[in-house]
Amino acid sequence: MPHLLKVDDLGKTDIDRLLGIAAKLETRGADASPPLLNGCIVGLVFGAPSIRTHSSFQAAAMRLGGRVLDVTGAHGLPYIAESVADVIRSIDSLCQILIVRHPWSPSPPEVADICRIPIINAGQMHGEHPTQALADLYTLRQVFGSLDHLAIGLIVDDPSRREVTSLRHILAAYPSITLHWFISEEADMNLPQQHQIQPLSALPTLAKNLAAVYITPSTNSVASWAHQVASYLRLAVQNNPELCLLHPLPRGAELPTDLDHHLRSAYFREAQNGLWIRQAVLGWALDRWETI
Numbered sequence: 700m701p702h703l704l705k706v707d708d709l710g711k712t713d714i715d716r717l718l719g720i721a722a723k724l725e726t727r728g729a730d731a732s733p734p735l736l737n738g739c740i741v742g743l744v745f746g747a748p749s750i751r752t753h754s755s756f757q758a759a760a761m762r763l764g765g766r767v768l769d770v771t772g773a774h775g776l777p778y779i780a781e782s783v784a785d786v787i788r789s790i791d792s793l794c795q796i797l798i799v800r801h802p803w804s805p806s807p808p809e810v811a812d813i814c815r816i817p818i819i820n821a822g823q824m825h826g827e828h829p830t831q832a833l834a835d836l837y838t839l840r841q842v843f844g845s846l847d848h849l850a851i852g853l854i855v856d857d858p859s860r861r862e863v864t865s866l867r868h869i870l871a872a873y874p875s876i877t878l879h880w881f882i883s884e885e886a887d888m889n890l891p892q893q894h895q896i897q898p899l900s901a902l903p904t905l906a907k908n909l910a911a912v913y914i915t916p917s918t919n920s921v922a923s924w925a926h927q928v929a930s931y932l933r934l935a936v937q938n939n940p941e942l943c944l945l946h947p948l949p950r951g952a953e954l955p956t957d958l959d960h961h962l963r964s965a966y967f968r969e970a971q972n973g974l975w976i977r978q979a980v981l982g983w984a985l986d987r988w989e990t991i
C-alpha cells in the first residue's frame with residue numbers, strides 16, 4: 700500500500716508520472732476530471748493550520764468524484780491532547796485514504812501497525828511537505844517547458860523548513876538542476892555541502908544566471924531578514940526580468956505585493972497547480988492511475 704510521507708517514498712519514475720498525470724488533468728480542466736474516486740471517502744486530519752493544502756486536497760477529492768470526511772476543527776484537531784495515532788485508528792475504517800498534517804513522524808512499520816489505508820503527508824511529518832515539492836516542480840516545468848539545466852536560487856533563513864527539505868530531495872532526482880542557496884551572513888547554518896552557498900547580498904548580481912528563485916517564508920530568526928529579502932528581490936527582478944519567483948505561501952514581508960505584478964511571479968500559479976498534483980497523488984495512492 701503506497702504511503703506518501705516523504706519525497707523519498709517516490710522514485711524518479713513516480714515523480715515523472717505524477718507530473719505527467721497532473722498535466723493531463725490540467726489539460727482536461729477541473730470540470731472534466733475523471734470520476735476516479737467514485738464511492739471513495741477521503742479523510743482529512745489537520746492538526747495545524749492550512750489554507751492551500753487543505754482546500755486543494757478537498758477540491759481534488761471532490762473533483763474526482765470522491766467525498767470528504769474532515770475531522771479538523773476550526774483550530775486543528777478537536778481534542779488537542781489526543782494522539783494523532785489514536786485519531787487515525789478511530790477513523791481509518793471510515794475512509795479509503797487519509798491526508799494528514801501533523802508533526803507525528805511514524806516509521807513505515809508504525810504506519811502499518813496503526814493504519815490500514817494509505818496516508819499522505821500534507822506537510823509536517825518528517826519535516827517534509829512532499830505534495831508542495833511536487834507542485835513546485837510542476838510549476839517549474841510549466842514555466843520553462845522542461846526541468847533540464849535550470850539554475851535555481853533558494854532564499855532561506857531556516858534550512859530545516861518542510862518545503863526546503865522536500866524541494867531539496869525532489870530536485871536531487873534531476874541532476875542537471877543546480878541549487879544556489881542564498882542565506883543570511885549572520886545566521887549560523889548547517890547546510891548540505893554539495894550546494895553552492897552565497898550571501899543574500901549577492902542575489903541581485905547573480906540573478907542574471909538564475910532561471911528561478913524560491914523564496915521561503917521568513918521565520919524571523921534574523922532581525923530584518925524579511926525586509927532585506929524583499930529589497931534584494933526587487934533588484935534581482937530588475938537585473939533579470941525573466942526571473943521566475945516561487946514561494947509556497949503564506950507570504951510574509953519577504954515577498955512584497957508589488958512583486959505580484961512581475962511577469963514571472965508564479966506563486967499563485969503554484970498554489971493553483973496544487974489541485975492537479977493532489978488529484979494525481981490521490982489517484983496514485985489509490986492505484987487508479989490506469990484510468991486517468
Ligand code: CP
Nearest residue numbers: 749750751752947948
Ligand atoms: N504552502 C502551504 O502548505 O500552504 P498552507 O499552509 O496554506 O497549506
